Amino acid sequence: MDLTEKDLLPMYRWMVLGRLFEEKTLELLKLGKLVGFHHPNVGQEAVDVGTCYELRRDDTIMPTHRGKLKYLMKGVPMKIMWAGMYGRRNGSGKGIGPASHSGDNAIGLLAGTGLIGSGIPISTGAALAMKLQKKDSVALHFFGDGASNRGDFHEALNMAGVLRLPIVYVCDNNCYAMTVAAECAMAIKDIAVRAAGYGFPGLVVDGNDVLAVYEATQEAIARARRGEGPTLIECKTYRFLGHSIGDPQEYRTAEEVESWKEKDPVQRFEGYLKKKGLLDDRRVKEVYGSLAEEIEQAVQFAESSPMPAFEDALASVYAA
Amino acid sequence: MREMTFGEAINEALKEEMARDGRVYIIGEDVRVGYGGGAFGVTKGLLAQFGPERVIDTPISESAIAGTSVGAALWGMRPVAEIMFADFMALAMDHIANSAAKMRFAYAGEATVPVVFRMATGAGVGAALHHSQSTEAWITNVPGLKVVMPSTPADAKGLLKSSIRDDNPVVFLEHKLLYSRLKGPVPEGEYLVPLGKADVKREGEDLTIIATGAMIQQALAAAEILSQEGVKVEVLDPRTLVPLDRETIVNSVKKTGKVVIVHEAPTIGGFGGEIAAVIADEAFYSLDAPIKRVGAPFTPVPAHPLLEQAYLPNAEKIVKAAKEILS
Numbered sequence: 001m002d003l004t005e006k007d008l009l010p011m012y013r014w015m016v017l018g019r020l021f022e023e024k025t026l027e028l029l030k031l032g033k034l035v036g037f038h039h040p041n042v043g044q045e046a047v048d049v050g051t052c053y054e055l056r057r058d059d060t061i062m063p064t065h066r067g068k069l070k071y072l073m074k075g076v077p078m079k080i081m082w083a084g085m086y087g088r089r090n091g092s093g094k095g096i097g098p099a100s101h102s103g104d105n106a107i108g109l110l111a112g113t114g115l116i117g118s119g120i121p122i123s124t125g126a127a128l129a130m131k132l133q134k135k136d137s138v139a140l141h142f143f144g145d146g147a148s149n150r151g152d153f154h155e156a157l158n159m160a161g162v163l164r165l166p167i168v169y170v171c172d173n174n175c176y177a178m179t180v181a182a183e184c185a186m187a188i189k190d191i192a193v194r195a196a197g198y199g200f201p202g203l204v205v206d207g208n209d210v211l212a213v214y215e216a217t218q219e220a221i222a223r224a225r226r227g228e229g230p231t232l233i234e235c236k237t238y239r240f241l242g243h244s245i246g247d248p249q250e251y252r253t254a255e256e257v258e259s260w261k262e263k264d265p266v267q268r269f270e271g272y273l274k275k276k277g278l279l280d281d282r283r284v285k286e287v288y289g290s291l292a293e294e295i296e297q298a299v300q301f302a303e304s305s306p307m308p309a310f311e312d313a314l315a316s317v318y319a320a
Numbered sequence: 321m322r323e324m325t326f327g328e329a330i331n332e333a334l335k336e337e338m339a340r341d342g343r344v345y346i347i348g349e350d351v352r353v354g355y356g357g358g359a360f361g362v363t364k365g366l367l368a369q370f371g372p373e374r375v376i377d378t379p380i381s382e383s384a385i386a387g388t389s390v391g392a393a394l395w396g397m398r399p400v401a402e403i404m405f406a407d408f409m410a411l412a413m414d415h416i417a418n419s420a421a422k423m424r425f426a427y428a429g430e431a432t433v434p435v436v437f438r439m440a441t442g443a444g445v446g447a448a449l450h451h452s453q454s455t456e457a458w459i460t461n462v463p464g465l466k467v468v469m470p471s472t473p474a475d476a477k478g479l480l481k482s483s484i485r486d487d488n489p490v491v492f493l494e495h496k497l498l499y500s501r502l503k504g505p506v507p508e509g510e511y512l513v514p515l516g517k518a519d520v521k522r523e524g525e526d527l528t529i530i531a532t533g534a535m536i537q538q539a540l541a542a543a544e545i546l547s548q549e550g551v552k553v554e555v556l557d558p559r560t561l562v563p564l565d566r567e568t569i570v571n572s573v574k575k576t577g578k579v580v581i582v583h584e585a586p587t588i589g590g591f592g593g594e595i596a597a598v599i600a601d602e603a604f605y606s607l608d609a610p611i612k613r614v615g616a617p618f619t620p621v622p623a624h625p626l627l628e629q630a631y632l633p634n635a636e637k638i639v640k641a642a643k644e645i646l647s
Contacts, residue, residue: 060395093426093428094428094429096425096428096429097425097426097427097428098426101426102426102427102428103394103423103426103427103431104427104430105394105395105427105430105431110391110394110395111394111423111426111427111431112426113418113419113422113426114418115414115418118387118414118415118418118419120387121383121384121386121387121388121390121391121415122387122388122390122391122394122415122419123391124384124387124388124391125387125388125389125390125391125392125393125394125395125399126391126392126394126395127391128388128391128392128397129391129392129394129395129396129397130395132345132373132374132392132397133396133397151383152383152384152387152414155379155381155383155384155387156381156384156387156388158379158381158384159378159379159381159384159388162379163376312428312429313425315429316424316425316427316428316429317424317425317463317464318424318464318466318488319424319432319486319487319488320487
């Protein structure tokens with residue numbers, strides 16, 4: 001799908017939502033309102049928006065543990081996501097599975113697993129199903145630089161190459177796997193080069209440039225829909241905050257973090273849109289204001305949602 | 321009734337279920353051609369009948385075989401994933417124990433994962449330490465999985481058909497010694513054995529032997545030996561370990577008051593301990609002797625056939641254990 005000017009503002013809105021959602025998450029975590037662990041996504045919004053903008057309902061995604069923006073873009077209502085993060089009975093995961101690995105097949109959201117990299121074969125299997133069902137839908141699989149060192153990365157990408165499966169592997173390389181720098185974990189600069197070993201294209205994209213990510217993803221999706229097989233897209237990006245809450249971040253310098261903040265994907269897209277005359281300060285204020293209001297209402301919904309029930313957990317192990 | 325080998329019965333079940341349901345496909349190493357269809361001839365003729373799309377040869381990638389099967393099951397298919405040897409389950413374990421078993425839970429009960437992981441288990445063919453293990457106890461402690469161990473050709477057919485139709489992940493353990501060596505009557509066409517239902521393979525009043533997989537043959541041989549001494553032995557096959565048919569087990573022990581539990585895996589930490597605990601919980605006051613267990617020693621399976629035979633539980637060892645509680 002080609003972008004027109006009328007797509008750019010919705011994309012911007014998603015980027016801002018990603019940022020505000022994270023800020024609210026951190027605020028609520030400090031208040032002890034949320035259950036489970038949280039891995040901040042601030043700084044990586046362009047990858048989410050560039051890949052997930054206008055996916056088809058029958059396309060699948062499997063997000064990573066980092067951030068919730070992909071879930072929202074795929075169609076999880078914000079109030080359901082917040083209720084899930086509160087661990088409530090009507091939220092994503094219902095307090096049984098964590099919201100960060102929740103799934104909803106009706107909207108093409110595959111639940112992930114808590115094991116880094118283990119989702120790669122699972123998404124690949126969804127792509128195999130699409131192929132066997134002779135559908136032209138596509139699986140998008142998200143993972144980080146760390147996951148690309150797992151054996152599952154090799155096994156799944158090799159198999160997807162052999163079977164020419166309709167899948168796009170999106171690596172958000174944010175430079176660190178928890179506290180270990182990518183250069184300490186692999187002897188190559190670009191993860192994208194690994195695709196050559198599996199017989200399909202791998203490309204490097206500026207992961208803080210939402211339009212570049214969008215363009216690369218759409219091209220890969222089109223290839224997959226045509227039956228031409230997988231693509232690996234490496235998005236170079238950076239997380240502004242720690243791996244998870246409480247990360248002392250002793251593995252990187254404040255200067256390094258600041259240098260990446262100068263490449264802030266939200267600011268950058270905002271500047272681009274202003275330059276094109278599509279956005280001004282008044283409009284920016286409106287976007288931030290209305291999204292903050294939406295978030296507030298969704299959080300209120302979560303606050304007033306029912307607590308989870310143990311009998312639901314017991315009933316969620318086996319299908320009848 | 322016509323007779324078939326254990327392997328032929330499994331083959332028939334696969335063919336019938338693939339013909340019945342277009343969502344069923346088989347994926348694994350060497351399943352298209354192999355040694356007459358897989359390493360044991362079990363997938364024979366599937367390629368000719370169903371074509372390469374539904375009979376998928378893979379790279380040597382057990383984790384991807386299992387993991388893609390979980391993904392395809394989530395997305396509307398009903399894969400039968402063949403792991404060539406149960407020992408290789410270790411390579412697929414993450415997707416069996418963490419992905420398949422827990423996926424429904426992650427979806428808070430709103431997804432099904434209809435996948436069968438078939439694998440050749442057990443010793444007795446000289447395949448040594450990495451191709452001979454009985455691995456059922458590795459997975460019977462994982463909620464979300466069903467674990468099936470057939471002992472006869474008819475059960476193999478009926479249980480596999482039920483496993484493929486089940487909406488839960490099933491680990492289906494086929495004893496490799498039985499594939500071509502055990503022949504028996506197998507009903508034609510639609511024949512389903514429900515999961516979670518034990519079967520009495522021989523009736524008796526004096527002693528219960530509970531056995532699984534290839535050990536059923538040893539248990540029946542032991543029962544025959546004991547019958548010559550006037551002891552009426554009941555031989556009971558749980559057939560599925562998860563879910564376990566506690567009721568049939570408990571009722572048999574309540575009747576006989578004596579029980580020997582037999583499996584090929586090492587006794588220590590083996591599933592026999594769980595069965596013994598069920599009996600102790602629910603039939604303790606019916607017991608008139610200690611519960612006996614017969615399993616392998618706590619060592620890997622040795623290579624030389626003489627050592628392998630020394631390692632394996634057999635009729636003689638079962639008779640010896642029985643006599644300890646009969647006297």
